[in-house]
Amino acid sequence: MAKIGFIGLGNMGLPMALNLQKAGHDVTGHDIFPAAVEAATSAGLRVDAAGAVHDADIIITMLPNGKLVLDAYQIILAKAKPGTLLIDSSTIDVASARTAHEQAAAAAMLSADAPVSGGVGGAAAGTLTFMVGGTNDVFAQAQPVLAAMGKKIVHCGGAGAGQAAKICNNMILGISMVAVGEAFVLAEKLGLSHQALYDVASTSSGQCWSLTSYCPVPGPVPASPANNDYKPGFAAALMLKDLKLSQEAASAAGASTALGSHATEIFQEFVSEGHGGTDFSGIINKIREKTA
Ligand code: NAD
Numbered sequence: 195m196a197k198i199g200f201i202g203l204g205n206m207g208l209p210m211a212l213n214l215q216k217a218g219h220d221v222t223g224h225d226i227f228p229a230a231v232e233a234a235t236s237a238g239l240r241v242d243a244a245g246a247v248h249d250a251d252i253i254i255t256m257l258p259n260g261k262l263v264l265d266a267y268q269i270i271l272a273k274a275k276p277g278t279l280l281i282d283s284s285t286i287d288v289a290s291a292r293t294a295h296e297q298a299a300a301a302a303m304l305s306a307d308a309p310v311s312g313g314v315g316g317a318a319a320g321t322l323t324f325m326v327g328g329t330n331d332v333f334a335q336a337q338p339v340l341a342a343m344g345k346k347i348v349h350c351g352g353a354g355a356g357q358a359a360k361i362c363n364n365m366i367l368g369i370s371m372v373a374v375g376e377a378f379v380l381a382e383k384l385g386l387s388h389q390a391l392y393d394v395a396s397t398s399s400g401q402c403w404s405l406t407s408y409c410p411v412p413g414p415v416p417a418s419p420a421n422n423d424y425k426p427g428f429a430a431a432l433m434l435k436d437l438k439l440s441q442e443a444a445s446a447a448g449a450s451t452a453l454g455s456h457a458t459e460i461f462q463e464f465v466s467e468g469h470g471g472t473d474f475s476g477i478i479n480k481i482r483e484k485t486a
Contacts, residue, residue, distance in 0.1 A: 197251045222249075222250070251275075257286075279336065288443050307327040325363075326356045327356035392414035
């Protein structure tokens with residue numbers, strides 16, 4: 195079992211760290227937010243900034259953005275032991291992820307980018323999907339540790355490939371939720387019931403996760419956030435963050451992503467109007483508003 199430092203004990207990080215501890219690892223956490231430290235301590239996690247870095251065999255970061263990850267790496271790279279495996283599970287831009295790998299290599303440390311999907315529920319249940327970028331050797335070392343927090347661990351390729359997979363997937367998700375929302379609003383205008391559209395599309399070529407797991411109208415999928423006043427779920431602000439990352443990457447790589455760009459604008463408007471904390475399937479209400 196490994197000595198693991200876990201940096202960033204927020205909505206995702208704390209339950210992930212607790213699952214590592216439950217699996218028998220020796221985990222020390224760190225967070226700069228006093229309430230996060232308090233929540234971690236009362237959940238039974240040891241919290242100690244220095245201990246999370248100095249003694250660790252593996253250091254996992256779960257932070258809000260690329261700048262914070264690179265800032266944290268400045269401290270980690272100066273203080274951790276050579277040969278330490280650094281796993282960044284935050285969702286960040288591909289360029290920062292690649293910089294983090296380069297800096298780790300220059301400091302004789304091993305590194306993986308390993309963003310997740312599955313949300314807070316998946317973090318608590320230990321059923322996350324990890325998308326991993328890094329060498330084969332690093333993947334072999336990281337895989338059993340990630341398996342304590344997730345049910346599917348995919349090696350996507352070299353440095354930054356995990357982040358690339360994450361933002362490509364979430365660009366599909368953002369676009370498809372807008373598409374499903376538009377289809378339900380059109381159905382309403384045409385006098386077609388929600389259930390009839392669902393029964394047809396969920397077993398036809400329109401089938402997708404946004405329809406069958408997070409159906410944006412109440413009724414057809416009882417567990418979808420639409421049945422709970424669009425409580426997240428997956429907050430629109432996080433959807434917007436991932437769409438923006440996809441557009442930054444598309445523009446740096448010269449890829450044409452017209453629908454990704456349009457979905458970003460639609461979610462930007464929704465979030466700017468104060469709906470950042472609403473589940474992203476609530477975008478249907480924005481579409482309805484524009485239709486009425
Ligand atoms: P969060 O804001 O709840 O947690 C982030 C934590 O990092 C906070 O507690 C903050 O205090 C801490 N932090 C910030 N800077 C720090 C530093 N320098 N040192 C130590 N701690 C620091 O965010 P979250 O929902 O846990 O998300 C974390 C990451 O996971 C993000 O990149 C997010 O995009 C990604 N993600 C989130 C979800 C989700 O459903 N919440 C799903 C998939 C991926």
